[in-house]
Amino acid sequence: MFSKVYSAGLQGIDGYPVQVEADVGNGLPGFHMVGYLASEVREAEERVRTALKNSGFSMPPRKITVNLSPADIRKDGTAFDLPVAAAVLAAYGMNDPSMVRDCAFIGELGLDGQVKPVRGVLSLVSALRDDGRKRCFLPIANLQEGLAVGKIQIVGIRDLRQMMEILADPGKLREESGEYTEAEDGEGDYLVDFSEMNGQRLIRRATEIAVAGRHNILYLGPPGSGKSMAARRIPTIMPHLSREEQLEISKVYSVCGMLPPGRALLGRRPFRSPHHTISPQAMAGGGRNPKPGEISLASRGVLFLDEFPEFRREALEILRQPLEERKVTVSRVNGSCTFPANVLLAAAMNPCPCGFYPDRDRCFCTRDQVRRYLGRISRPLLERIDICVEIAPSSYEDIRGKNAENESSAAIRERVERAGEIQRKRFAGSGIFFNSEMGNRQVEQYCCLGEEEEALLRVAFQEKHLSARGYQKILKVARTIADLDGARQIARIHLCEAIGYRDLEEKYWGSGIQTKG
Numbered sequence: 001m002f003s004k005v006y007s008a009g010l011q012g013i014d015g016y017p018v019q020v021e022a023d024v025g026n027g028l029p030g031f032h033m034v035g036y037l038a039s040e041v042r043e044a045e046e047r048v049r050t051a052l053k054n055s056g057f058s059m060p061p062r063k064i065t066v067n068l069s070p071a072d073i074r075k076d077g078t079a080f081d082l083p084v085a086a087a088v089l090a091a092y093g094m095n096d097p098s099m100v101r102d103c104a105f106i107g108e109l110g111l112d113g114q115v116k117p118v119r120g121v122l123s124l125v126s127a128l129r130d131d132g133r134k135r136c137f138l139p140i141a142n143l144q145e146g147l148a149v150g151k152i153q154i155v156g157i158r159d160l161r162q163m164m165e166i167l168a169d170p171g172k173l174r175e176e177s178g179e180y181t182e183a184e185d186g187e188g189d190y191l192v193d194f195s196e197m198n199g200q201r202l203i204r205r206a207t208e209i210a211v212a213g214r215h216n217i218l219y220l221g222p223p224g225s226g227k228s229m230a231a232r233r234i235p236t237i238m239p240h241l242s243r244e245e246q247l248e249i250s251k252v253y254s255v256c257g258m259l260p261p262g263r264a265l266l267g268r269r270p271f272r273s274p275h276h277t278i279s280p281q282a283m284a285g286g287g288r289n290p291k292p293g294e295i296s297l298a299s300r301g302v303l304f305l306d307e308f309p310e311f312r313r314e315a316l317e318i319l320r321q322p323l324e325e326r327k328v329t330v331s332r333v334n335g336s337c338t339f340p341a342n343v344l345l346a347a348a349m350n351p352c353p354c355g356f357y358p359d360r361d362r363c364f365c366t367r368d369q370v371r372r373y374l375g376r377i378s379r380p381l382l383e384r385i386d387i388c389v390e391i392a393p394s395s396y397e398d399i400r401g402k403n404a405e406n407e408s409s410a411a412i413r414e415r416v417e418r419a420g421e422i423q424r425k426r427f428a429g430s431g432i433f434f435n436s437e438m439g440n441r442q443v444e445q446y447c448c449l450g451e452e453e454e455a456l457l458r459v460a461f462q463e464k465h466l467s468a469r470g471y472q473k474i475l476k477v478a479r480t481i482a483d484l485d486g487a488r489q490i491a492r493i494h495l496c497e498a499i500g501y502r503d504l505e506e507k508y509w510g511s512g513i514q515t516k517g
């Protein structure tokens with residue numbers, strides 16, 4: 001007899017529907033699987049056969065042929081065990097064909113018939129739902145993930161025998177179908193807050209502007225001045241995740257098998273802080289079956305590169321294109337796939353190997369040492385960072401927190417959200433969401449300057465030897481500052497502040513390195 005059930009495979013972070021056909025016929029007894037299969041899929045044969053036997057299904061020896069289509073996509077992973085078992089059982093006439101029709105199956109099998117969790121369930125179930133499937137059986141451990149997709153009936157199962165019992169009885173099917181319950185465990189809360197950071201008004205302000213317009217930011221300063229501290233608090237002032245954003249980032253984590261147990265959707269914006277020894281592949285994604293890299297794991301959140309100059313050059317340079325395109329495409333023999341890379345890049349560094357330049361009382365690095373250290377950051381990469389702030393060590397009063405009440409992340413987030421709303425209205429329907437994403441045309445359109453401001457920018461352009469890109473970045477940041485201010489027009493004060501965030505480049509990467517003594 002012939003039977004067909006549905007399942008899905010993973011390509012990057014997207015699922016695609018797969019049909020699993022089984023035929024049981026006369027001929028030399030055996031189990032054959034075809035359909036462009038990776039070795040772990042072909043091994044399903046042994047697992048399925050043994051799991052069926054140990055679950056108490058006695059099947060007369062026949063010639064079993066299983067085909068997974070479409071045959072032109074290479075299938076990998078262990079999620080095909082369950083659909084293969086279901087198709088074989090149906091081909092032996094052991095379950096009701098009307099029940100199995102339109103059903104999809106996802107799951108790995110243990111030799112005892114247990115159904116084990118698999119990666120990428122969010123993507124797999126989304127693909128099945130979009131393909132018109134009405135019902136999906138999956139491992140009980142992946143239940144919440146399947147339910148989070150919505151508009152498809154999800155049945156979580158522990159083992160093969162339970163699956164057969166449910167398939168035999170429509171009443172049981174209704175009972176066992178789960179319902180998505182939004183976890184209310186404070187997952188949206190962060191463990192840190194800006195209120196813990198004393199003083200440092202410049203860092204706070206620059207960070208707020210960076211988040212409001214999604215500008216990449218570089219913190220530069222001596223050790224212990226609070227660079228890492230500020231960066232870790234960036235996600236806390238970003239707007240809360242929308243449902244679509246949650247689904248998008250959770251898919252990435254699900255494919256990597258990194259979702260916290262029992263959770264389907266991530267509630268917090270990601271903060272990824274890879275160590276500086278990271279390889280280019282781990283940064284951007286890759287591998288034989290391409291997996292997302294750090295830049296994708298940080299999507300919709302923050303990619304923090306601490307000790308920026310210590311990173312391998314290739315690991316940094318590989319970020320250049322994804323930072324502009326907000327996605328990363330990984331090509332491999334098995335095809336290419338695209339991962340999201342919509343990050344706010346935050347980088348932190350000391351200005352020299354000892355960390356204290358330009359404080360010449362403490363820094364004994366030679367001019368060449370400083371140059372070489374700073375030179376590890378290439379100009380093109382620097383050009384992708386809109387805001388550079390130099391951090392001065394905190395004063396005693398600042399550290400003791402005696403100067404002023406610290407503003408909390410929630411208060412800052414409110415202003416950021418208001419500026420976000422202005423940008424959303426401005427760019428509605430254009431595919432752009434933040435000021436940092438503006439192209440030449442939008443800069444021209446939305447960053448008009450008055451006569452006085454124009455003159456100011458001309459002087460800055462000449463004095464600071466700005467490039468065309470540098471000029472545009474000043475305008476974009478000025479636009480964000482004006483938005484935070486609720487101003488329609490960029491005023492002198494906004495422009496001055498924006499120019500200030502470019503001072504560092506000339507001071508450290510220009511001709512200004514001072515010699516010792």
Ligand SMILES: Nc1ncnc2c1ncn2[C@@H]1O[C@H](COP(=O)(O)OP(=O)(O)OP(=O)(O)O)[C@@H](O)[C@H]1O
Nearest residue numbers: 196197198199200222223224225226227228229394
């Ligand atoms: N403004 C501040 N308010 C309160 N605590 C602070 C402040 N600045 C620094 N600290 C404290 O100092 C510690 C060191 O700060 P942090 O790790 O951010 O330094 P850093 O600038 O990243 O230094 P490095 O260059 O060595 O990486 C923090 O753990 C924090 O407790």
Ligand SMILES: [Mg+2]
Nearest residue numbers: 227228306348
């Ligand atoms: Mg640090």
